[in-house]
Amino acid sequence: MAAGLVIGALLLPLDGAVADPKPTIAQAKAKLEKLNDKADKVVDKYNTATEKYKKAKKTFTGLNNRYKSKVAKVAGLRAEVVGMAVNAYQGADMTSWTTMLSDADPTATLGSMALMDQMTNERAQVLAVFDQENRQLKADKEQAKGALTEADKLRDEVKSEKDKVLELIKEQEKLLRKLGAYKVGNPNSTGIKYTGSASGNAASVLSFAFAQVGKPYQYGGTGPGGWDCSGLTQASWRAGGVSLPRTTWEQWAWGAKRRVSLDALQPGDLIFSEGLGHVSIYAGDGKIVHAPQTGDVVKVVPLSAYGRRLVGAIRP
Template identity: 70%
Template sequence: MPVATGLVIGLVLVPMGAAVADPKPTLGQAKAKLEKLNDKADKVVDRYNTANERYKSAKSAYTKLNDRYKRKLETVETLRAQVVNMAVDSYKLGEFATSWPGLVGAERPEDLLARMAMTGQMTQERAEKLAAFDRENRGLKTERDKAEEALESADEEREGVEKERSEIEKLIAEQKKLLKKLGAYNPGNPNSVGIKYTGPASGNAASVLRFAFAQVGKPYIYGGTGPRGYDCSGLTQASWRAAGVSLPRTTWQQWAWGANRKVSLSDLQPGDLIFSEGLGHVSIYAGNGQIVHAPQTGDVVKVVKLSSYGRRIVGAIRP
């Protein structure tokens, strides 16, 4: 009993708020937590982008197949109407033109020959129409089934997109909360005109970097491909598109696309894409030891020193 009594007294003496309150994180702890959140967000955003690309691809496939199905349906309906009309005409003419009395009742030999020719022509036409109708009608189900399968696939991919989107929204809320505590939240300006690129790039790389520098100040937006905001791979894709080079959408896809275009980090040239360990982030080398990139939520497209990148680098490719 004395032990139990002591516990009760202890609980009474300790304020309830103090019993449940978490200790306030230090500045260093907040920054460390933010770094972990950013790293996690990088990976989730890339999963979201990948899922979104698969969804768009599946939806595009469905749209094409469904359009093809509709065209075939129209063809079948047209042929069906022709077959029906043909049957009606055959019935009407069958009593005279295509019947034996109708044929032998011709007053002149040329009339008999004309009616026989018409009968043969109608028979051939009927056979061709019926064959076409049968062929198209059998293909109709195949086209419909393909379209339905593509739609199911698109719906499944959309569910994956929504799942990743939900996780990102939670991460963003945490990131914003920490950034505001640190006084480091920057909403950016979607209408920013950026800054002028004056580095050593030439050729395609110069076009890439002129475009990328013109985006400086615009907000990081997950899934963003411009023009009002970007995520990291959205910026690299849009920048290289400005130079006439088509890159895949996601960081993973860009890294895989450049499998035969990898370059040493000691031989970086302006325009090269630099990838972080885990392939969660990508930036563009601007020359003179600088990079331009879209960092993370609560930040903007910016130019920084490569040495202050803050992420471990896994490699680089030259598009």
């Protein structure tokens, strides 16, 4: 008995610790569900930051181009003003008082006076425009500089959110591979044919979405080889002739006046999860088509198997 105890003691790890038991499949799935919920929100923050950056960059580009155009215009006006000054200094002005008064023809003199007055007015206008453009130049430069600063700030925000997404994806992939549930997907999948009851633009929406079935979920994905949830809904409704914003939050806000009851869903309606981290498309017959999460593919599943609490739906 004593010998058995000694042998047992020798077989224990040197630090006396017992190895942690491996998580059960149920525990792993529960952890994965929490990760997916968290990833939904982080990916949407990443998408929102990306869209803000794109808009800020576009604003900067427009302002900067306007500034450059104005620089060129001011340079041209400056050259014109300098030319007028040089002509006046060199006495090259054919309508100067000396030239005008030496004219023996009174009629010609009156004509010269009118011409001088006209040229003086034109010069005054050139000088006024030059002054105005020159004043605006600095303001435009400062505005463009401010837009660039905002774009740079948002770019940093995008990078920060992207780093968080990448960390979450690592955790998700690790768990999925342990569960043997990781799906690579096929970026070139031709999907399946939609044969449901939808009509009109909703039929176009669902035909497009069903054609994406089998393609991998990809955070920030807007196709054609991979999709995230709101990227898929945006592209699908674009095929139906409706322009949706990019992110889940924006789509929900956009549809504020288009809300429909979850008890009155029609094919093509967008269904949002609680917390607005995920969106899917109602396909009819109690089914949805969506891009679920990392390690999965665009798929058609029963709404009852959605796995997320719902907050509402909109009809674009």
